[in-house]
Amino acid sequence: xxxxxxxxxxxxxxxxxxxxxxxxxxxxxxxxxxxxxxxxxxxxxxxxxxxxxxxxxxxxxxxxxxxxxxxxxxxxxxxxxxxxxxxxxxxxxxxxxxxxxxxxxxxxxxxxxxxxxxxxxxxxxxxxxxxxxxxxxxxxxxxxxxxxxxxxxxxxxxxxxxxxxxxxxxxxxxxxxxxxxxxxxxxxxxxxxxxxxxxxxxxxxxxxxxxxxxxxxxxxxxxxxxxxxxxxx
Numbered sequence: 001x002x003x004x005x006x007x008x009x010x011x012x013x014x015x016x017x018x019x020x021x022x023x024x025x026x027x028x029x030x031x032x033x034x035x036x037x038x039x040x041x042x043x044x045x046x047x048x049x050x051x052x053x054x055x056x057x058x059x060x061x062x063x064x065x066x067x068x069x070x071x072x073x074x075x076x077x078x079x080x081x082x083x084x085x086x087x088x089x090x091x092x093x094x095x096x097x098x099x100x101x102x103x104x105x106x107x108x109x110x111x112x113x114x115x116x117x118x119x120x121x122x123x124x125x126x127x128x129x130x131x132x133x134x135x136x137x138x139x140x141x142x143x144x145x146x147x148x149x150x151x152x153x154x155x156x157x158x159x160x161x162x163x164x165x166x167x168x169x170x171x172x173x174x175x176x177x178x179x180x181x182x183x184x185x186x187x188x189x190x191x192x193x194x195x196x197x198x199x200x201x202x203x204x205x206x207x208x209x210x211x212x213x214x215x216x217x218x219x220x221x222x223x224x225x226x227x228x229x230x231x232x233x
Contacts, residue, residue, distance in 0.1 A: 002033075002040065002041070003038065003039040004037075004038065004039075005037050012053060020037075023037065026051065028044070029043045045183055046135075049186060050123055050127075052127055052190075069184065070147050070176075070185055071216075072149065072188040072216075072218070073212055073215040075147045075148055075149040075185055076149040077212055078146060078147075078149075079150035079151070080100065081151045081153075081208040081212075082100055082150070083153045084153070085153060085155060087158055089158050090158050091117060095113055096154075097134065101150055101173060101175060102175070103144075103175070119135060120134070120161070124162055126163065126168050127190075128163065128164045129166065130166050130169045131168065131193065131203070132160055132162070133171075133173070134172075135173065135186070144175060144176070145177070146177070147181045147182070147185055149174050150175070151170070151211070152173075153169060153205045154171070157169040169205075170202055191218070192215060192218045195224065196224055198211075
């Protein structure tokens with residue numbers, strides 16, 4: 001589904017001038033139809049993640065016929081959290097990530113690796129603090145029973161052309177059975193990484209149960225636990 005300028009304004013809560021500036025100066029893809037900008041929903045989400053912008057869930061879901069909400073916590077638990085993953089460089093790290101994904105039998109993992117690398121050649125999927133969300137420009141839609149988010153912590157950080165210049169140690173990857181589920185999960189993950197509690201649990205590579213607990217807390221709209229100041233106690 002194509003998005004209009006009004007859709008973009010409602011989605012990001014910005015002015016038409018800001019969206020136009022994004023198109024002209026910041027690489028947001030758009031087409032002109034009858035003199036008006038039109039935006040591809042998937043490309044917008046991809047661009048927003050790269051620029052660390054938050055999309056509201058209702059904006060992402062709009063146009064998908066009210067399909068059921070996908071749980072980030074459930075997808076992360078199903079996809080698995082892996083520690084001490086090897087990899088000497090970006091390609092080596094992505095190869096190890098792909099090898100750990102729960103893909104259907106016979107799926108060409110080498111092809112998926114090349115798609116990931118092609119996406120990185122267009123622009124880094126790193127989102128700061130040593131975190132990246134490797135994905136392809138079009139959703140990976142596979143014959144899987146449910147959506148999966150796989151989290152890999154590298155044994156050693158690798159150079160990743162991140163916007164903040166930091167090497168990447170943490171990689172999330174999303175596999176989904178539908179376009180709607182894929183977009184929901186990417187948007188949820190992006191929002192979760194703006195939550196200080198969830199982001200801290202990831203940056204510090206906390207135990208899997210802690211990360212899953214934080215993911216579900218964010219889903220439920222709960223605030224992170226406050227640190228008690230001993231002097232105030």
